[in-house]
Amino acid sequence: MRKKLKILIPTIFILLIVFMVYKISAKKIQELKQIEQIQNLPSFSFSNINTGKVFTDKDIEQNKQKLIIYFHPDCEFCQEQATGISKKIDDFNSFQLLFVSPADSVAIKSFSNKYALSGHQNIVFLEDKDLIFSTIFGKSGVPSSFIYNKQGKLVKEFRGEANIDELLKYLKD
Amino acid sequence: MDTIIINNSNKLETFLRKHYKPNWFFVFFCFVSILQSFILNKFVFTNDVFYKSYSEQLTTEKIQDLLHTISKVKWFVYSLTPILYIIKFTIVAMVLATGDLVFDYKMGFRKLFQIAMIAETIFLVPQSIKLIWFLVFENAETIRQVGSFEILSIYSMFNEQDIYDWLRYPFSLANIFELTYWLILAIGIKHITNFNFNKSLKFVLSTYVSALFLWAVFVVFLSLNLS
Numbered sequence: 001m002r003k004k005l006k007i008l009i010p011t012i013f014i015l016l017i018v019f020m021v022y023k024i025s026a027k028k029i030q031e032l033k034q035i036e037q038i039q040n041l042p043s044f045s046f047s048n049i050n051t052g053k054v055f056t057d058k059d060i061e062q063n064k065q066k067l068i069i070y071f072h073p074d075c076e077f078c079q080e081q082a083t084g085i086s087k088k089i090d091d092f093n094s095f096q097l098l099f100v101s102p103a104d105s106v107a108i109k110s111f112s113n114k115y116a117l118s119g120h121q122n123i124v125f126l127e128d129k130d131l132i133f134s135t136i137f138g139k140s141g142v143p144s145s146f147i148y149n150k151q152g153k154l155v156k157e158f159r160g161e162a163n164i165d166e167l168l169k170y171l172k173d
Numbered sequence: 174m175d176t177i178i179i180n181n182s183n184k185l186e187t188f189l190r191k192h193y194k195p196n197w198f199f200v201f202f203c204f205v206s207i208l209q210s211f212i213l214n215k216f217v218f219t220n221d222v223f224y225k226s227y228s229e230q231l232t233t234e235k236i237q238d239l240l241h242t243i244s245k246v247k248w249f250v251y252s253l254t255p256i257l258y259i260i261k262f263t264i265v266a267m268v269l270a271t272g273d274l275v276f277d278y279k280m281g282f283r284k285l286f287q288i289a290m291i292a293e294t295i296f297l298v299p300q301s302i303k304l305i306w307f308l309v310f311e312n313a314e315t316i317r318q319v320g321s322f323e324i325l326s327i328y329s330m331f332n333e334q335d336i337y338d339w340l341r342y343p344f345s346l347a348n349i350f351e352l353t354y355w356l357i358l359a360i361g362i363k364h365i366t367n368f369n370f371n372k373s374l375k376f377v378l379s380t381y382v383s384a385l386f387l388w389a390v391f392v393v394f395l396s397l398n399l400s
């Protein structure tokens with residue numbers, strides 16, 4: 001019995017270490033690729049809930065700073081962030097805002113109406129039908145916010161609820 | 174080095190035989206630990222520190238809510254301290270007992286539990302240094318600044334910005350106090366067996382330190398997969 005334990009315990013120990021180190025390495029390689037990928041505005045394609053057409057990175061106004069917000073209409077922090085943006089909507093006029101959500105288009109529309117964010121030329125609501133946002137922008141909870149400058153370079157990313165003044169500060173930079 | 178450790182451990186053994194009462198030791202240990210946490214929360218983690226720490230992510234109202242919640246649950250968290258320590262001592266004793274079972278040394282779980290409890294006192298030292306540092310020498314600006322104060326560790330050899338979050342735990346784990354903890358465990362093992370110090374240390378390395386290494390890798394694995 002003891003002889004078996006002397007072999008079994010170190011074997012389990014080594015197997016566990018090898019398994020976890022392998023998984024850690026794979027995860028780190030994937031993360032590094034994603035970090036590099038989002039340094040410049042990546043290619044994407046979502047569905048515009050107003051037109052029903054496909055909206056890609058090519059459709060973004062190139063000469064404006066861009067704020068991409070990943071959200072869910074049911075998320076309390078997203079609702080608070082939307083309230084904050086709505087209150088200072090005039091300060092966001094010169095920037096392009098993209099709201100992307102994995103929710104269905106009806107819920108997104110209702111969200112945009114509730115927080116008075118619909119009907120603005122510079123704000124687009126997009127549906128992430130194929131749930132691909134996290135594979136493009138890295139693992140993203142809701143809300144996550146990404147600020148890109150006019151040249152499409154990443155200026156700042158916020159994981160979690162972002163303070164509205166901080167968003168404006170980095171957009172104006 | 175070996176002689177110094179053995180001489181000191183003989184003095185320690187004499188002292189413990191005379192004065193050591195396990196139950197009172199545990200009460201005293203928990204009291205000091207809770208007192209340290211209380212002082213840290215009261216005088217270092219001030220409201221100002223919370224506002225500075227979360228101003229980028231949360232609105233002022235949200236931070237106020239957070240502070241209100243913390244003030245409501247803090248005594249409950251303090252009351253959990255003894256339970257958490259009992260769990261920790263049990264786990265350490267179980268790891269050592271596994272080695273005891275495999276090698277058939279017949280040390281006994283109760284004695285191993287007490288060794289784990291005595292050895293744990295070494296970790297009150299870095300916590301006290303941290304308290305003194307932030308009470309006397311430096312004003313805390315953010316929660317992260319206090320959390321990253323890992324004195325005499327590999328972590329402290331780097332700039333905080335240069336270390337990935339996932340490496341924080343293993344780097345802070347590799348510190349002088351952790352090494353001392355291993356030595357105290359080995360001294361304890363030496364006293365409940367007829368081993369010499371080297372054999373006791375080898376036993377600690379092959380049981381506790383191996384398990385700690387597995388735990389550190391597991392924490393990194395979890396932090397990467399849950400983030």
